[in-house]
Amino acid sequence: MAENGKSWADKTAEEKRDHRYASWLASPGTEFVSPEAKATYEAAVTRISDAYSLRQPDRVPVSMNMGWYPVNWAGYTSYEAMYDYSKAADAYLRFNRHFRADVMANPIFMTVPGKAYELLEYRLYDWPGHGTPEDAGFQYKDQEWMSIDEYDHLIEDPTDFFYSVYAPRIAGGYEGFRMLSTPFDLVEMPFGTLNMGPWGIPDVQASLEKLKAAADEVGAWAGGIFPAVGALQAEGFCQIWGGASKAPYDFIGDSLRGTRGMLMDLYRAPEKVLAACERLAPLMVRWTLRHATPDTIPGIFIPLHKGADGFMSVEQFQKFYWPSLRTVLMGLIEEGFTPFLYAEGRYASRLETIMDLPKGKTVWLFDQTDMERAKETIGQVACIQGNLPLSLAHAGTVDEVTAYVKNLIDVAGPGGGYVMDLGGVTDSAKQENIEAMINVTKEYGVY
Amino acid sequence: MAHELVEAMVGMREKDALRIVDEMLERGDDPQTVLDLGQEAMQVVGDKFEEGSFFLPELMLSGEMLKKMAEIIKPRMAAQAEQREKLGTVVLGTVRGDIHDIGKDIVGFVLDINGFEVIDLGINVPEEAFVEAVREHKPQVLALSGFLSLAFDSMKSTIEQVRGAGLGEGLSVIIGGGQMDETVRQFTVADAYGEDAMAAVAYAKKTVGVN
Numbered sequence: 001m002a003e004n005g006k007s008w009a010d011k012t013a014e015e016k017r018d019h020r021y022a023s024w025l026a027s028p029g030t031e032f033v034s035p036e037a038k039a040t041y042e043a044a045v046t047r048i049s050d051a052y053s054l055r056q057p058d059r060v061p062v063s064m065n066m067g068w069y070p071v072n073w074a075g076y077t078s079y080e081a082m083y084d085y086s087k088a089a090d091a092y093l094r095f096n097r098h099f100r101a102d103v104m105a106n107p108i109f110m111t112v113p114g115k116a117y118e119l120l121e122y123r124l125y126d127w128p129g130h131g132t133p134e135d136a137g138f139q140y141k142d143q144e145w146m147s148i149d150e151y152d153h154l155i156e157d158p159t160d161f162f163y164s165v166y167a168p169r170i171a172g173g174y175e176g177f178r179m180l181s182t183p184f185d186l187v188e189m190p191f192g193t194l195n196m197g198p199w200g201i202p203d204v205q206a207s208l209e210k211l212k213a214a215a216d217e218v219g220a221w222a223g224g225i226f227p228a229v230g231a232l233q234a235e236g237f238c239q240i241w242g243g244a245s246k247a248p249y250d251f252i253g254d255s256l257r258g259t260r261g262m263l264m265d266l267y268r269a270p271e272k273v274l275a276a277c278e279r280l281a282p283l284m285v286r287w288t289l290r291h292a293t294p295d296t297i298p299g300i301f302i303p304l305h306k307g308a309d310g311f312m313s314v315e316q317f318q319k320f321y322w323p324s325l326r327t328v329l330m331g332l333i334e335e336g337f338t339p340f341l342y343a344e345g346r347y348a349s350r351l352e353t354i355m356d357l358p359k360g361k362t363v364w365l366f367d368q369t370d371m372e373r374a375k376e377t378i379g380q381v382a383c384i385q386g387n388l389p390l391s392l393a394h395a396g397t398v399d400e401v402t403a404y405v406k407n408l409i410d411v412a413g414p415g416g417g418y419v420m421d422l423g424g425v426t427d428s429a430k431q432e433n434i435e436a437m438i439n440v441t442k443e444y445g446v447y
Numbered sequence: 448m449a450h451e452l453v454e455a456m457v458g459m460r461e462k463d464a465l466r467i468v469d470e471m472l473e474r475g476d477d478p479q480t481v482l483d484l485g486q487e488a489m490q491v492v493g494d495k496f497e498e499g500s501f502f503l504p505e506l507m508l509s510g511e512m513l514k515k516m517a518e519i520i521k522p523r524m525a526a527q528a529e530q531r532e533k534l535g536t537v538v539l540g541t542v543r544g545d546i547h548d549i550g551k552d553i554v555g556f557v558l559d560i561n562g563f564e565v566i567d568l569g570i571n572v573p574e575e576a577f578v579e580a581v582r583e584h585k586p587q588v589l590a591l592s593g594f595l596s597l598a599f600d601s602m603k604s605t606i607e608q609v610r611g612a613g614l615g616e617g618l619s620v621i622i623g624g625g626q627m628d629e630t631v632r633q634f635t636v637a638d639a640y641g642e643d644a645m646a647a648v649a650y651a652k653k654t655v656g657v658n
Contacts, residue, residue, distance in 0.1 A: 135597075345625060389630065
C-alpha cells in the first residue's frame with residue numbers, strides 16, 4: 001500500500017495512526033442512508049477521536065458497555081440470540097435505534113454462534129442452553145488447561161503447543177489435531193507417510209468434518225449479523241474496535257493456568273511466568289495484525305483481568321503483569337492502533353504504574369476505580385472512560401443516575417479525554433437509567 | 448521470634464515449610480502442635496492481607512500449604528484425637544443464572560482454613576436449593592456469590608425465599624462478587640456485602656462472636 005510515495009511499512013507510527021483515523025472517519029464503503037446519517041457518523045467519530053487524542057470535543061461522547069442487555073431488552077433470551085442470528089440482528093438494530101449513544105452497541109462482540117461452539121465441543125465456556133440457563137449469558141469456566149510442567153513447551157514452541165496439545169484439550173472438535181505433524185515439517189520432499197499419513201486417520205478426518213461444519217455455521221452467523229452492523233453504520237452509528245488482544249499474563253492466567261494455578265505460579269514458577277509473558281507479548285501484537293489492514297478501525301479491545309487490585313501487590317504487578325502488557329501496547333501503537341483497555345474491577349493501586357505510556361495513544365475503561373483519581377493520574381496521558389456502576393443502572397433511580405453522571409462529567413470531563421460509559425458489562429438494567437445516562441451526557445456534557 | 452515453620456509459611460517458602468513439617472514429625476513433635484503453628488501462620492497471613500501487604504497469591508498459597516500439611520499430619524494423628532471444633536457453619540453458593548466460581552471458591556477456601564464448616568452448593572444454585580440447605584444445615588451465615596448483574600435479581604429472590612420460609616431467624620446473609628456494593632446490598636436486602644474473601648471471614652467470625 002503506497003500513499004504519498006511511502007509504503008505502509010515505511011510509515012511512522014504517527015502516520016499509520018493518522019491513516020487509520022482518517023479512514024475511520026471517511027468510512028469507505030459505507031453508503032449512508034441520508035446526509036443526516038453521514039453527519040451523525042462523522043460527528044461521532046470526530047468526537048470520539050478528539051477524546052481519544054486528549055483534545056476537547058464538542059461534548060463528552062457516550063458509549064454503552066453492553067453484555068446481554070440489548071438482547072434482553074428486545075425481548076429475546078441469550079439462547080435465542082446465539083442460535084437464531086436474525087433475532088440477534090433484530091435486537092441490536094432496535095436497541096441502537098432506540099438508545100442512540102455515540103458508539104454502536106455491537107453484536108459482533110457478544111452474540112457468538114452457539115451451534116459452532118457446540119459442533120466444536122468447546123470446553124472453556126458454558127453458554128445459554130449449554131451449561132447455563134437460556135436467559136443467562138455465556139460464562140467462562142475457570143480451570144487449569146495447561147499444567148505447570150508445560151510452560152517449557154509453550155515457551156519453546158507456542159504454535160505447536162496450541163495445535164497439538166491445547167486445542168484438542170479445550171475443544172473436542174480438535175481432537176484429531178493431536179496426531180498431526182506441524183507445518184514446520186514441510187521441508188525438501190515432505191509428502192510421505194509421516195506428514196501426510198495422519199490426515200487420513202479417522203480421528204483427524206472427524207475433526208476436519210467438525211471444523212468444516214463449524215465454519216459453515218460461522219458463515220451463517222456472519223451472514224445474519226454483519227448486514228445489521230452495516231445497516232447501523234449506514235444510519236450513522238460508529239464502531240470503535242477493529243480487533244482485540246490480551247495482556248500476556250491474562251492470556252496465560254485466563255486460558256491456560258486458571259486463576260488458582262496462576263496465583264500459585266507467582267511463587268512456584270516465577271521465572272517461567274516471566275519467560276512465558278515475554279515470549280507471548282509479540283505474538284499478542286501479531287494476533288491483532290494478522291487480521292488487520294491499513295484501514296482497520298484504530299481501537300483494539302483488551303480486557304484486563306488478573307492484574308486488578310487484590311489479585312497481586314503493586315510490586316508483583318510491576319514485575320509480572322505490566323512489562324509484557326506494555327510491550328503489547330507499544331507494539332500496537334507502533335502500528336497506528338489505539339489500545340482500548342477495559343480495567344474490570346478496581347485499578348486504584350495501578351494508576352501511577354500505567355501512566356508510563358505515550359500521551360493520547362490509549363483508552364482506559366474503568367469499572368470501580370475512582371474517576372477523580374484516574375483523571376489526575378492516567379487521565380493526564382490517556383483518555384479515560386466509565387464508570388456508572390452496574391448496581392445503579394440495575395437498581396438505582398433516574399435521579400441517582402443523573403446525579404452520578406453529572407458528577408462524572410464534572411470530575412473526568414474537563415479538557416476532554418473522557419468518554420461516558422457504564423463501568424460493568426451490562427446484562428440487565430432499567431431502560432430509563434440507560435436513557436438517563438445518554439441524555440444527561442448529551443445535554444450536560446457539552447463543552 | 449516466630450517459629451521457623453511460621454516464618455517459612457509467611458515467607459511463602461512452600462518447600463521449606465513442608466520440609467520443616469516433615470522434620471518436626473520425624474523427631475516426634477506432637478502433630479497437633481505442628482497444625483497449630485500452621486494456623487498461627489495463617490493468622491499472620493490474614494493480618495497482612497487486612498493491612499494490604501498480602502494479596503490473593505499469598506492467601507491462596509498459604510492456604511495450600513496448610514492443606515498439604517493437614518494431609519501429611521492427619522494420618523499420624525491419634526485416632527482419638529478430637530476434631531477441632533468448628534467455629535460455625537456457612538452455606539455458600541453462586542446464585543441462579545451465574546456459573547462464576549472463582550470468587551466463591553476462594554471464599555470457601557479461606558473460610559474453611561479459618562475454621563468454618565463450609566457447605567458449598569456450587570454454581571447456578573436455584574433458590575429452593577439454598578432454602579433446603581439452610582433448613583438442613585442451620586448455618587449462622589448464608590453467603591451468596593455472583594459476578595453478573597443478573598445475579599442481583601437471583602440474590603434478591605433467594606434471600607426473599609429463605610426468609611419467607613421462616614429461616615431468617617439467627618441467619619446472617621452476606622453477598623459478594625465483582626459488582627457488589629451498598630446499592631446492591633439494599634436492593635437484595637442482604638445483611639452485608641463483602642469486597643474480598645477476608646471480608647467474608649471477618650464477617651462470619653463477627654457473626655459467631657469470635658475475633
